[in-house]
Amino acid sequence: MELWAALLCALVASLLGGLYLLGAFRSRRPNEPPLDKGVIPWLGYLLDFRKNSSEFLKKMRRKHGDIFTVLIGGYYFTFVMDPFCFGAIMKESRSKLDFRSFASKLVLQVFGYKPIQASQSTMHALSMKHLTGDGLSLLTKATMGNLQKLMFSKVSSGEEKRPWQEDNLFHYCYNIVFRAGYLALYGTESHRGVDNEEEANERDLVNSNQLFNEFRKYDRLFPCLAYAMLPPKDKLEAERLKRFFWSTLSVRRSCQKDNVSGWIRDQDQFLVENGVPEYMRDRFRFMLLWASQGNTGPTAFWLLLYLMKHPDAMRAVKEEVEKVLRENSHEVMAGSPPTDITKDMLNQTPLLDSALEETLRLVAAPLLVRAILQEMSLEMSNGTEYVLRQGDRVALFPHLSVQMDPEIHPEPHKFKYDRFVNPDGTKKDFYKDGKRLKYFNMPWGAGVSICPGRFFATTEIKLFVFLMLAHHDLELVDGKEEIPAIDVSRWGFGTMQPVHDVRFRYRRRF
């Protein structure tokens, strides 16, 4: 009998211990945000969040207001929906809110890369050096050259040689922008060892296309991979793809390339100086490929699609492009070679800038997460102060809380190409509750982890769209086709993708 009692006690104790670890006994303390653990221990709301993060957060906001803590897969996330608090969160010291610990886990899981300690600020500084100022001018030139090769190599001039070509718009934009950016950053085939320049160029075109096709396979698996929810067959495929990228982008292969960008070179040199082994440096390059190429192509797709679906916007942006070309003595005429668009010319396009920002407002949806290292307080715009608990995570989802807020952006689901620009070409201000907002569109994140590639990304997308509009007539095959819905499984991972592609056609204008 005593033995049974002891066993029963042990069983109850381990059950209670297990439930404690699963978070079953956590309750809301005074001054903490509303707490919602869902009904499934440990998992909490993981399945709802994974299914459609935006819908889930909308529901939670209706239930709890502008701040709430929810259990998702063993972690407590405090979501903050009040944009007037974003500044306080983004500026909080790293001893209280840390971006790294959450990102490091994700990066290890999806790229096999284990970040080194204390590298973030140096990496960020190197990115700023090569992705802004003179570094950006070099990259702009390289990208321009690549776009010309990719877009115009097969097309020649002359009326009879101007047939319409049909393609899938998402695939076309993603493919061209990915390859142009990849070749500008990771370098081109060396001319040494090949008979002529043309052969080297041809190899670049073929290899970059193969890389893109493999990238798309990985891209499709990415959301499930990030949530560690891949079925076994896809897991094997993800492993195969990882190995393919580690090898194709490897340090060893890169030595045989010409024109490798300073961005790749200097970051690699920093890893060498910090004793990072070569296999890890290969993995780091894969991570950079993802960061640099996963969003620009999809953004270019949405921008062109919105322009094609909104003739007034297309007309205005096209007129602006033509004006810039005229004023810079680059009028496109019959038989003229693809235009060389400079950084300077790209600075003269307030309408294209606004149309791009509007596109990002509609389709860029990152989830911004910080780990709470020390208990801290957060004051909301209505004056209520909340305590955020050490060990939890604080999260922002600006797509819902800012970019789709009808008070900040009236008719938020509509594409309005001039939403961000005043008639005199200056940038518009945005307000909520009568107060001016600092964070009214956050496609690039904010604070310490703000995207260091945002200027280069903007340049790439603008170059591509500029060339498309200057040199091509383009139209949807079915002008009445609706804009496809976005794939809701990708909320939180940057620029959204459509659930299906859209047929379009294009031909040289002259």
Ligand code: HEM
């Ligand atoms: C439309 C295109 C792009 C979008 C929407 C975008 C968006 C973002 C966002 C939201 C983050 C921050 C994530 C966070 O705070 O958790 C980020 C980080 C980053 N982005 Fe971009 N990005 C784009 C293009 C690029 C390009 C072209 C490059 C490089 C050439 C780049 C390099 C990076 C890097 C290295 C990070 C990590 C920064 C860090 O860990 O400190 N991105 N990006």
